[in-house]
Amino acid sequence: MVACVCARAGIQNVLQCMKGGVAKRLVYVSCLGAERELARGVPALDANILFWVLNLFGALDAKRAGEGLVRGAQEMLGVETCIVRPKLHCYASGPFGGLPQAAFDDMQYQAVNLVPGDVGDGETSDVATAGVLLQTLTQPAAANRDFCVVNSPGAPPTSQQAWDAVFAQL
Amino acid sequence: MSPYKSTKLGRISYGSVKSPLYSTTTSTGRTLPRRGSAVMAGTARLLAALAAIAGASGFIPQAALAWPAAAGVPRSASRGTPAGTRALRGAGLSEGEAVTVVGAASPVGRRLAAALLADGRFRVRLVASSAAGLERFQGSAAECYLGNVAQDVHSAAQDLDLLVVSGAPAPAGSIRRAAEVLRDSSAVVLAESTSCFPSVRWLYGLRPENLDGRGGCACSVQPPGHATAAVCAAA
Numbered sequence: 001m002v003a004c005v006c007a008r009a010g011i012q013n014v015l016q017c018m019k020g021g022v023a024k025r026l027v028y029v030s031c032l033g034a035e036r037e038l039a040r041g042v043p044a045l046d047a048n049i050l051f052w053v054l055n056l057f058g059a060l061d062a063k064r065a066g067e068g069l070v071r072g073a074q075e076m077l078g079v080e081t082c083i084v085r086p087k088l089h090c091y092a093s094g095p096f097g098g099l100p101q102a103a104f105d106d107m108q109y110q111a112v113n114l115v116p117g118d119v120g121d122g123e124t125s126d127v128a129t130a131g132v133l134l135q136t137l138t139q140p141a142a143a144n145r146d147f148c149v150v151n152s153p154g155a156p157p158t159s160q161q162a163w164d165a166v167f168a169q170l
Numbered sequence: 171m172s173p174y175k176s177t178k179l180g181r182i183s184y185g186s187v188k189s190p191l192y193s194t195t196t197s198t199g200r201t202l203p204r205r206g207s208a209v210m211a212g213t214a215r216l217l218a219a220l221a222a223i224a225g226a227s228g229f230i231p232q233a234a235l236a237w238p239a240a241a242g243v244p245r246s247a248s249r250g251t252p253a254g255t256r257a258l259r260g261a262g263l264s265e266g267e268a269v270t271v272v273g274a275a276s277p278v279g280r281r282l283a284a285a286l287l288a289d290g291r292f293r294v295r296l297v298a299s300s301a302a303g304l305e306r307f308q309g310s311a312a313e314c315y316l317g318n319v320a321q322d323v324h325s326a327a328q329d330l331d332l333l334v335v336s337g338a339p340a341p342a343g344s345i346r347r348a349a350e351v352l353r354d355s356s357a358v359v360l361a362e363s364t365s366c367f368p369s370v371r372w373l374y375g376l377r378p379e380n381l382d383g384r385g386g387c388a389c390s391v392q393p394p395g396h397a398t399a400a401v402c403a404a405a
């Protein structure tokens with residue numbers, strides 16, 4: 001069945017539904033490069049060329065718009081917000097998707113780094129992103145912050161103390 | 171302004187897989203000091219000393235030296251985040267509170283859902299647009315709902331419906347208002363994702379602008395096992 005709809009964004013619908021609720025914290029999974037002002041047309045041959053490619057069809061522009069909506073929720077809903085930026089890939093799965101978790105494990109590329117703002121670059125595993133998202137629910141340092149999540153060589157944080165040290169980077 | 175502009179030292183290259191977080195080798199072969207290194211610390215001390223001398227001599231107003239704190243500019247992680255501009259409700263969640271994951275079938279969302287269930291401190295509610303993505307969580311402690319929050323726009327957002335799959339107070343197959351689920355949640359994680367490039371998911375109405383952007387008009391196909399406005403209204 002084909003249907004033509006004029007849709008609000010999913011985030012807008014969620015924010016409308018949250019009005020008058022008891023929510024304390026709103027966490028948004030954005031992506032690396034969402035806040036960079038990527039040129040339209042011929043790109044500059046710099047480190048942002050990958051993000052220019054990812055934004056060919058407006059995916060990063062949409063994420064930036066989503067970040068704006070989430071920031072607006074601070075005042076509209078009175079909630080703490082947290083914007084997490086992992087690495088985004090062309091597709092959610094497949095040959096142009098992200099690296100499988102086994103690759104991160106084989107390379108011992110499991111340490112987690114948080115970089116405030118949108119200035120980082122690197123690979124991010126889904127497991128690391130999920131771990132960071134879980135921590136953002138309870139970490140005071142994550143309130144009203146936006147940061148990048150990238151993996152680096154090393155062991156993953158497994159204890160709460162290790163995660164506290166990770167969030168001390170913010 | 172992009173932090174990746176060319177510098178006098180040459181264009182900075184980032185992002186080598188085997189390099190640390192920031193590989194700071196420039197195109198001219200020079201290695202830039204990392205943040206926190208001895209060179210940077212020495213530079214910071216020198217600048218601080220110069221600022222103190224200038225401030226003591228009255229050459230620079232004290233208010234300007236104290237910027238951004240005295241100027242009322244929030245110390246933010248990046249531009250646009252008004253950190254500290256309002257009183258916080260609290261520092262995080264407490265045990266037993268409800269957490270809703272919107273996009274629980276996405277690669278990150280399903281791992282977050284599994285982590286939340288393994289953690290066990292919170293009540294977990296999962297909202298996904300794919301029934302297949304929720305199968306693995308049926309029978310768990312999570313409340314599972316099927317619904318595409320990006321598409322049900324024929325009525326007010328407060329009327330957005332979710333199909334109960336399992337674990338909810340309402341029986342499976344019944345309809346719950348999304349507002350009921352979300353208003354009662356102490357935290358909401360927006361983990362929905364789609365592909366950057368055109369894909370089948372885009373035909374289903376899961377384009378980036380539908381999920382994250384400002385919305386827009388598009389023709390979508392209703393696939394089997396996916397929730398759209400029509401599915402929710404008819405169920």
